[in-house]
Amino acid sequence: MYNKNIKKWVALFIGPALFFLTLFLIYPSIQTFIFSFMGRRSEEFVGLDNFIYAFTSRAMLTSFRNNLMWIVFFTFGTVSLGLLMAILVDKVKYEKIAKSIIFMPMAVSFVGAGVIWKFIYDYKPMGANQIGLLNQILTSLGFQPKGWLIQGPLMNNFALIFVGLWIWTGFSMVILSAAYKGIPKDLLEAGRVDGANEWQVFRHIILPYMKPTIAVVATTMAVNVLKIFDIVYVMTNGNYGTEVIANRMYKEMFQYRNYGRASAIAVVLFVLVIPVIFMNVKRMRGEDQ
Incomplete structure (x- = not known):
């Protein structure tokens, strides 16, 4: 009973x-998987045609390249800058105020951040009034204005990645700062007393102690960046060689009305996320044992 x-x-x-x-x-996941083998209107079976398009079309190859750039530079940038700021801010007198300022971009929606930085990057030909902050600074110093969002494929992609860094670095800093404060102060002082300089203390004490937290933040950033959409959609809509997988999926679904291709791209994106999640789960199980 x-x-x-x-x-x-x-x-x-x-x-x-x-x-x-x-x-x-x-x-919805099962339905999306079924639709990925169907045609434009999900009425006829087309086999692997949609997946062939996803791995061979020029637009998708550009998307894979750009997503790889985002994964490498965005993940490395947010983790390294977040770790650096977590250590430096811990040493200043007004730590809470400094952390609040650095974390503040997280309070702005990604769409809002995209609009803000689109104005900052705005480009007008030489001789015209520049409303973009960066180009106004360049022209006032006697340099030529630059098309930050239209000169690709490196400059504009890095300009978009920088916006992502601006938003997410504060998040990484907060998580890593909590881990940094968990390091026993006696351990740090013992290293310094034994003659280790600050770099040696960081390399041999701080970094190994914070490695699990760094791994969590890195995998979180990698998953976020694999499905990056808002910043690209608002600032370039994937034009000028800035297309990413999620934005391409959106275009196929709502602009071109090709539900089969959109579903196939969604499945590909899901498969790309699985290894990152698997590594994170495996690492967490290893810590529990």
């Missing part, structure tokens, strides 16, 4: 969660 009551309470609490999980996650 007691076990039956427990099962009823378990079903009562877990049942609604399982229902909504199935309705809004599992069912």
Whole structure:
């Protein structure tokens, strides 16, 4: 009787969660996988045609290249800058104020950040009034204005990645700062007393101690950047060689109305995220053992 009551309470609490999980996650995922083998209007079976397009079309190859650039430079940038700021801010007198200022961009929506930086990067030909802050500074110093968002494929992609760094560095700093404060002060002082300089203390004490947290932040940033969409959509809409996978999926779905290709790209994006999640889960299990 007691076990039956427990099962009823378990079903009562877990049942609604399982229902909504199935309705809004599992069912759409299965449906998307089925649609990835269908045609433009999901009416006829086309086999692997949509996946062939996803791995051979010029637009998708550009998307893969740009997503790889985002993964490498965005992930490395947010983790390294966040770690650097976490250590430096810990040494200043007004630590809370400094952290608040650095974290402040996270309070801005990604769309809002894209609009702000689109104005900062704005380009007008030489001789015209520059409303973009960067080009106004360049022209006032006697240099030619630059098309930050239209000169590709390196300059504009790095300009977009910098916006991502501006937003997410504060998040990385907060997480890494918590891990840094967890390092025993006696351990740091012992290293300094033994004659280690600050670089040696960082390399042999701080970095190994914070390695698990750094791995968590890095994998989180990698997952976020694989599905990057808002910044690219608002600032360039994927033009001038800045296309990314999520933005291409959006275009195929809502602009070109090709549901089969959009579903195939969604499946590809999902598969790309799986290894990062798997590594994170494996690392967490290793820590628990």
